[in-house]
Amino acid sequence: xxxxxFEVLSEAYGSRxxxxxxxxxxxxxxxxxxxxxxxxxxxxxxxRLDSVLDTVRPPVVSHALRERVIALAVPAQIRSGLRWxxxxxxxxxxxxxxAAGLVLGVIMSGQLQIQTTDEPVTSVMxxxxxxxxSGEVFL
Amino acid sequence: MSAQTLNTPGMGIAVRRGDVRVRNPGPDPDxxxxxxxxxxxxxAIRALTARKLPRVLTLATRMLGRVADAExxxxxxxxxxxxxxxxxxxxxxxxxxxxxxxxLNLCYDQLxxxxxxxxxxxxxxxxxxxxxDRGLEARDTGRRVHAALQGLPDRQREAVTLCHYQELxxxxxxxxxxxxxxxxxxxxxxxxxxxxxxxxxxxxxxxGRP
Numbered sequence: 001x002x003x004x005x006f007e008v009l010s011e012a013y014g015s016r017x018x019x020x021x022x023x024x025x026x027x028x029x030x031x032x033x034x035x036x037x038x039x040x041x042x043x044x045x046x047x048r049l050d051s052v053l054d055t056v057r058p059p060v061v062s063h064a065l066r067e068r069v070i071a072l073a074v075p076a077q078i079r080s081g082l083r084w085x086x087x088x089x090x091x092x093x094x095x096x097x098x099a100a101g102l103v104l105g106v107i108m109s110g111q112l113q114i115q116t117t118d119e120p121v122t123s124v125m126x127x128x129x130x131x132x133x134s135g136e137v138f139l
Numbered sequence: 140m141s142a143q144t145l146n147t148p149g150m151g152i153a154v155r156r157g158d159v160r161v162r163n164p165g166p167d168p169d170x171x172x173x174x175x176x177x178x179x180x181x182x183a184i185r186a187l188t189a190r191k192l193p194r195v196l197t198l199a200t201r202m203l204g205r206v207a208d209a210e211x212x213x214x215x216x217x218x219x220x221x222x223x224x225x226x227x228x229x230x231x232x233x234x235x236x237x238x239x240x241x242x243l244n245l246c247y248d249q250l251x252x253x254x255x256x257x258x259x260x261x262x263x264x265x266x267x268x269x270x271x272d273r274g275l276e277a278r279d280t281g282r283r284v285h286a287a288l289q290g291l292p293d294r295q296r297e298a299v300t301l302c303h304y305q306e307l308x309x310x311x312x313x314x315x316x317x318x319x320x321x322x323x324x325x326x327x328x329x330x331x332x333x334x335x336x337x338x339x340x341x342x343x344x345x346x347g348r349p
Contacts, residue, residue: 008324008328011327011328011331011332012324012325012328013302013309013327014302014303014331019302020309021310021320022308048342048343048345049331049335049342049345050303051345052280052284052338052341052342052345053284053299053304055280055281055284056201056284056288056304057281058193058196058197058200058304059193059196059200061192061193061196062210065192065196065210065213065214066189066192068214069188069192069214069217070184070185070188072214072217072218072221073176073217073221074179074184074221
C-alpha cells in the first residue's frame with residue numbers, strides 16, 4: 001500500500017475501510033496503523049463527503065406499495081407457471097406436428113411409383129459442320 | 140449472446156444481457172427465503188418483501204429522482220423477483236445482485252422514456268416520514284445532495300449509488316454494472332469528485348461539525 005494508492009481508494013470508496021475491496025483492506029488497515037496522521041487526514045476528507053452524502057435518507061416504503069407488491073406475488077408466479085405451460089404446450093404441439101408429418105411422408109413415399117422414360121437426347125449446336133447426304137452443310 | 144468475462148483480479152465476472160454472474164459468488168443469504176417463496180409461502184413472501192423492497196426502492200429513487208417513477212420501477216422489479224423465484228439457479232450470482240441488475244435495467248428504460256422531464260423538473264423529495272430531529276437545514280442539505288446526485292452522468296450516479304448507498308462490494312457492483320473493477324473504481328472516483336465540487340460548501344461545513 002502506497003500513499004497514492006491509499007488516497008485513490010479513499011476517493012473511490014470513501015472513508016469506511018470496511019467497505020473497501022476485500023483484497024486491500026488488511027493492507028489499508030496496516031497502512032493506517034503505520035501512518036496515523038496522514039491516514040487521518042485522507043480518511044477525514046473522505047468522511048466529510050460521506051457525511052454530506054448520508055444526509056439523503058433512504059425512502060420510506062409506503063404501506064400501499066408494500067401491500068401491492070405482496071398481493072402481486074402469487075399471481076406473478078401463476079402467470080410465470082402458465083407461461084411455462086404455454087411454452088411447453090407449443091413445444092409439444094410442434095413436436096407432434098413434425099412427428100405426424102414424418103409418418104405421413106413415410107407412408108406416402110411407399111405408395112409412389114418410380115417412372116422413368118428414355119427421352120431422346122437432343123443435339124446441341126456446337127458449331128461443328130455436319131455434311132448431309134445431299135452435300136449441303138448446315139451450320 | 141455469449142458471456143463476456145471481465146478482467147477482475149481473483150474473481151471473474153460474466154455479464155449477459157439481463158443476467159449477471161459472478162464466479163464464486165459465495166453463500167447467498169436470500170436462498171432459503173427464495174425457495175420458500177417459490178413454494179408460495181405467504182410468510183416468506185412478506186419477509187422477502189420487507190428485506191428487498193426498501194433496497195430496490197432506494198436504488199430506483201437514487202437513479203430516477205422521482206418517487207412515483209421509483210415506486211413503479213420497484214413494483215415491477217419485485218414482480219420479476221416473484222416470477223424468478225421458482226426458476227432461480229443458485230451459484231450463478233447472489234439473488235440481491237441479480238435484483239439490482241433488474242432494477243437498474245428498469246431504471247434505464249424509465250430514464251430513456253422520461254429524460255427530458257427529469258432534466259426540466261426539480262425532483263420530488265422523498266417522503267422520509269416524521270423525523271423531528273431533522274430540521275429544515277438538514278432537509279435542504281438532503282435536497283441539494285439529491286439534486287447533485289441527479290446531476291451526475293448516469294454511470295457515475297449508478298456507481299456511487301451501488302457502492303455508497305446500497306453498500307455492494309466492488310465485485311458485486313462491477314458485476315451489476317457489467318464493468319471491470321478498475322472501471323468501477325474510475326467511475327466512483329469521478330462521481331465523488333464531481334459531488335465534492337458541487338457540494339463544496341457543505342463538505343467544508345461538515346469539517347467543522349463536532
